[in-house]
Amino acid sequence: MSAPPGGFPPPPGGFLPPPPAPAEWLSPEFLEDPYPRLAWLRRCAPVHQVGASRVFLVASWQGIEEALADPACSANLTGVLIRGASGEPEGRAFGGVGDASAVLATADPPLHDVHRHVVQPVLAAGRVVALEPALRERVARRLAPFVAGGGGEFTAAVSDPIPSEVISGLLGFPEEDLADVMGWAMQGGAMLAGTIGAPALRELMRETGRLTAYLARHFAAHRRGAPVLDALLAAVEEGALTPGQAIGIGVVLVGAGGESTASLVGSAVRILAERPALQARLREAPRLLPSFVEEAVRLESPFRGHYRAVLRPTRLGGVALEAGDRLLLLWASANRDEARFERPDELDLARRHPRDHLGFGRGIHFCVGAALARLEARVILEELLARTRSFALDPLLPPAYVPSLFVRRLARLPLRVDA
DSSP states (O other), rough: OOOTTTTTOOOOGGGOOOOOOGGGGGGGHHHHSSSSHHHHHHHHHEEEOOOOOHHHHHHEOOOOOOOOHHHTOOEEEEEEEEEEESSEEEEEESSTTTOOOOOOGGOOHHHHHHHHHHHHHSSSSSHHGGGGHHHHHHHHHHHHHHTTTTEEEHHIIIITTTHHHHHHHTTOGGGHHHHHHHHHHHHHHHTTSSSSSSHHHHHHHHHHHHHHHHHHHHTTTOOOOOOHHHHHHHHHHHHHOOHHHHHHHHHHHHHHIIIIIHHHHHHHHHHHTTTTTHHHHHHOOOOGHHHHHHHHHHHHHHHHOEEEEHHHHHHHTEEEEEETTTTEHHHHHTOOOOOTTTTSSSOOOOOOOOOOBBTBBOOOSSSSTTHHHHHHHHHHHHHHHOOOSEEEEEEESSSSOOOSSBOOOEEOOOOEEOO
């Protein structure tokens, strides 16, 4: 029997299970627990076209590395998968290659290199460590009433607001604007969720316009003293960035800095809530927390994937692609690739190379805020473990993830806490 699409050998015995129906890739069951179907993709169709759309899911580590190395694949976000009027998935185009929305994570070289050069020094590990004392105080203020009250809904109380507070401080936003910033931080994931229709997508794009206008007013006020804001304003004054590019980078940082870290923290706390023995081990040996954070990122990748636009005909894993096609590089699948990891579905605090995963992307688009996300996750977990004897899921109200093909963020995480 010949290899399935994607170049992988057939499963033992030559039997290929039938593919899921196109609508199943947007079903509530898949979005809540994607891993069985992602395993099917890796084994049977590592490069898989979603129905009649020209959107292809790329599920294997090998396939993602090929796509990242292929100059025919652009990081520009030119369209997404949405739920069509019939309920079936369809591709929806917007913008174009090289348009004004191509900044930082969605830009190609040489623009990407310029944008990263502006932001990276401010968010480097050696710089963000200075944020830890103020961050720890912020976490303590959020956790104190949560723990004293015996728990509650963790995402609303802790894991959602803290990342938005941190990125607001780095951009110099007034504290009274936090509610708006949190809303904007979560809307980028909603735009890319795949589960919305065209009317909802248009409304979310209008809301992005409101964020853009807010940033334009904020930047025009030239308030100084916030590290990322200062770097962006200096780059505009020096001519390295246009005002539009600086605003676009701000939009990206609000979403990535808010939602991705909220996703990481929520998933990490859920893992611990389900494993009391692991909680106890980390309380006794907090030095293991950085390794735990990396395993949480690998097992529950905050962003399930990112899009790439195909610029010209090419092949990926034996599959022919046309100009205008789109790829969804599934970090969440590659991070459990059996060809890359031993016991990929197990949490292992002793992995030899704990940071060798795709949870923060890879290559030139490796997450510019990874050091900050790691710091926030570690501090929140340290404080939660130190202030509790145990915590567990609320048996009366199970956790639930937002219905998204793009982000792995908990919509709710009710906990019961024993202090």
